[in-house]
Amino acid sequence: MQQITIEPVSRIEGHAAIRLFLDDAGRVRDARFQVNQFRGFERFAVGRPFFEMPTLTARTCGICPVSHELASAKACDQLLAVAIPPVAAKLRRLLNLAQLIQSHALSFFYLAAPDLLLGMDHPPESRNFFGLAAADPQFARDGIRLRQFGQQTIERLAGRRIHPSWVVPGGVDSPLAAPAREAMLAELPAIIALVRTHLERFKHSLDRHREHDRVFARFPSLFLGLANEAGTLEHYDGRLRFIDADGAPVADDFDPSAYQQAIGEAVEPWTYLKFPYYLPHGYPQGMYRVGPLARLNLAGRCGTELADRELALFRALEPGPVLGTFQAHYARLIEILYATEQIERLLAEPDILDRRVRAMAGVNNLEGVGIAEAPRGTLIHHYKVNEDGLVEWINLIIATGHNNLAMQRGILQAAQHFLDGTPPREGLLNRIEAVIRSFDPCLACSTHAVGTMPLTIDFVGSDGLLLDRLQR
Amino acid sequence: MSKLRLATLWLDGCSGCHMSLLDTDERLLELAAQMDIVYSPLVDTKQFPERVDVVCIEGAVSTEEDEARLRLVRQRSGLLIAMGDCAVTGNVPAMRNPLGAEAMLRAVYRESPVLAPQIPIEDLPRLHGHALPLHRFVPVDLFIPGCPPAADTLFAALAALIAGTADGLRLDTRFGA
């Protein structure tokens, strides 16, 4: 028996290990994606005032703090039992779209592109964003510009790029200023052109990635995401929908506050990341996926002109829902395009500069569930408070958690394809890591770790004793 | 003159400090032209190099593994920077300190409604009772507070190191900035 440990998995948002278990003939028997740090926000937030939650829970993640602020503030809106001013909802949507752009740009340009452009077998010393910048400076600059646009939009709305404290229970803290709006509108046409260029380029590269597309977590599964009445792509509000691998809804859409009837969580002894599953199907059969791929599979249409044209081409990839997670890269680029168009549209709304942006109230409900589509998928915040507004109980279901079962299965699939009977070499192991990168997990959110171990391959005898060890 | 060798390390933080480093935008390429980024969550090197000139560390020390990691990195690095409030004071991770590790784990894995409640332990780093800042374990050469420190602050610090003008450096930042 042989065990291969890849630790830390690099170029992902967080730290984790991959463990592969091979039999004596070199066949991959099992694979684990192991998340090994624990943070415990659910516990230490207890006893604190609910109105701290948006800015406190933002600190779960420096990549998608805005998602936490939104899900949190929406749970708090329910505690206040208020309807927030319409313009506040629009401003929150804008903020969420800006974050979608910066986070997707990070995932695609900074983290995944070194594999896609330089190649999976490129020497590891320069297989990174800086190596990419040396090989194709324009590509790197474009990626920087897109991420920057997202971050600047957050700053223009909320005052700062990371962990702003602008989203508050009842709405947002301040209205949009006219000069900020003008600045964004002025920049948008160039940004939209940039996204389109890279979308074209990605589509032309698809042929080169046929093999990856075939084995990077390609299997039938359920998909989960937010659905709205118009049937368009939705990131902020609506009901939850599960669809099956044929694209049909598996049950009626349900209110986010009923998530516990649909989603269960399991714990395994070897990872700190829990395993959510679709309750009616049991564990682990109730595997489902969330995120850009799930959202595009779920939506009737995007609802903006350019993104809808792209969605039609995306749909033509295969007859039903797109089942391979490699295509999540493609889905991310389409979502960036959608987000830019949608930002342009929201900024043009006549009431967008309206100054009434916050509803004030005290505690009127003792329980609230808030939900948003984070860049990586459905994010749920669930709070119970006492009459004084102190938090008594919290549950967070993080986007990356939903994908945990599918990530496990995805690396097993790729490992069996690339490693069965083949001596492991660096480039092959990098492909297994690349499967994880296509999911774009955010482990800072879920918990995270730093590995102390290098990449090691242990050869273990059937008696369990270590026979040999290879390291890089 | 050979280029400065820079490493960045992520312990128990939210990645916000690393994101702030990326928020230097195009200036990131300027930095990369003047220093070699030899180890970081952004690059594929799996083992911390034998020798680096500067290491920027995000996050508090929360597990045995974090501590071992930090000690190794201290030995191999010329200048060690505590980047952000978690590294400087413990900040958010330290909020669990009054409760203790055991109670935290119990609450999350046993006392919440999960299938087969159990506390994960297999092959996992053990939690320290307290999450603590870096200087409780090793000498720190430069503290940069902020949650996260602004991109301009981080850029100013790295640019000064490259230029060799870091002595007596004053940075425009504060806790929670």
Ligand code: SF4
């Ligand atoms: S200091 Fe703030 S931004 Fe940096 S890791 Fe800690 S919580 Fe995140």
